[in-house]
Amino acid sequence: MATMNEKDYYAILGVPKDASAKDIQKAFQQKARKLHPDINKAPDAEERFKEVSEAYAVLSDDAKRARYDAMRSGSPFAGAPSQPGSSAGSYGGGFGGFPFGGFPFDAGFSQSRRAASAYNPEEGANVVVEVDLTAAQAKEGAKRAATYRRYESCSHCHGSGSVSTDHAKTCPTCGGTGSIDVDMASLFGMGVLKMVCPECAGSGRVVADPCPQCGGSGRTAVTSEAVIEFPAGTHDGDVVRIKGMGHAGTNGAAGGDLVGRARVSSERLEGRAANGFYTVGVMLPFLLLSAFTGIFSLFALICLVPLVMGIGMIASDDALHRPSLWWKRGLSQLLNGAVNGLFFALIMVWFTSCTNGLFLSPYRMM
CATH class of the missing domain: 2.60.260.20 (Urease metallochaperone UreE, N-terminal domain)
Structure with missing residues (x-):
């Protein structure tokens, strides 16, 4: 978040530096109506709406506006x-x-x-x-x-x-509360909007x-x-x-x-070896469930192809000859793949059971 004296609130509202309070309010109302997140669906609309609201909160208050002008003009600490x-x-x-x-x-x-x-x-x-x-x-x-x-x-x-x-001293912009109020009563019936104070960044105190x-x-x-x-x-x-x-x-x-x-690098599991362990892990639940339930046995045969490919990727990377890889990083990748594979395998078992029940139910009634 840019600091209070880094932002040109007049430019944000599109008004001159000698603008009257009425001009500032009118400019704010026009921009706020266009940028309100409920109306404007642009990705940056909410951020721009907050920026416009912050500018209005400072410039609509005589004391805050005077302090802002002083900070940006000749203060030794401005900027x-x-x-x-x-x-x-x-x-x-x-x-x-x-x-x-x-x-x-x-x-x-x-x-x-x-x-x-x-x-x-x-x-x-x-x-x-x-x-x-x-x-x-x-x-x-x-x-x-x-x-x-x-x-x-x-x-x-x-x-x-x-x-x-x-x-430290109490922040003169927010009075130590850490927030500033923006009166939105004239727009959308929103009442008062609280925003983080741009001078103390919400702490309520300044150096x-x-x-x-x-x-x-x-x-x-x-x-x-x-x-x-x-x-x-x-x-x-x-x-x-x-x-x-x-x-x-x-x-x-x-x-x-x-x-x-x-x-x-010699201990890291990356690239082909990591993908190989993960692929083997994904295929294992399908093969185990097929062996125990007898469901989608044809699909289990198809799973043997990526299983062999995964083993081939591990072997081609010479991962088994690296220290600590087999039981540390390799096992971790294997388990990650197995968890994801088990989820999809259980869904397939449920779907297959429901499908078989749907086709068999007319015969059971007879």
Whole structure:
């Protein structure tokens, strides 16, 4: 979500900056009628309707409009860069490192944007980096260098988001409620619509004097480097955690970790082998039910063809000679296929039984 001072509410409503309250209300009514989700079925209609409603909520209130105009005109913090808010959990960060090649600068930074001056301490998220290892490196252990993007604590405000005070103040736009009201009484009979406050992002508090370097979030985007050490005996999917090297938290909250996840190609079940195990799993329920019930025996013979093909895909990929594949990844794929196959096999048994009963019922009555 773009910040309050990044949006041009006048352009959104299509009115000049000196528009009267009546002109603003008229423009809002016209756009809202066209964009209301019950009328406009376009995929982006709901989002545009919310944006128009947000613009009207700010510009229709004299105090909020004056503050908005001040933020966009000459305020030293107007237009300060906003940054994604963090949420607990892991998500993929860009990686490259000296042995890995380039890295995507936007990876791990796709979370919804928070208002720049919002005071909302949240723990920083983890950054997950996938590291390719050979079978020998996984067996003997290896150190790998990784370069990745993350948020670190702002050096100018020491992570607090505020230059001179750590105390947040009540959001002047919403009065601390975290939401703003849009009077929709003149449209559709909807009454009052509540929306998340665009200045505090729903927290009800804002930084008293936002840091010009981080915009009040307490953190800035940087490129970091770290050495991830995988111990001997590492297997595909194993992780190594480096405390505090993930994303810094907002407004002084604790930071996340850097998580290195091993990718050992010799231990991965992919491509033909994975499809082969899954195909075999799908066919097994049909063959077993046919053997026990005697139903659709002809279809069971047909199932032998994909069954043999699945076994052939496994054998051609030499999967059985890879460590841990047969009873770990192979069995997992086999079970997934068997569950889906059993579902369809039971449906066929039920359908066949019903069909036979339908044809036999006239004879039973005689």
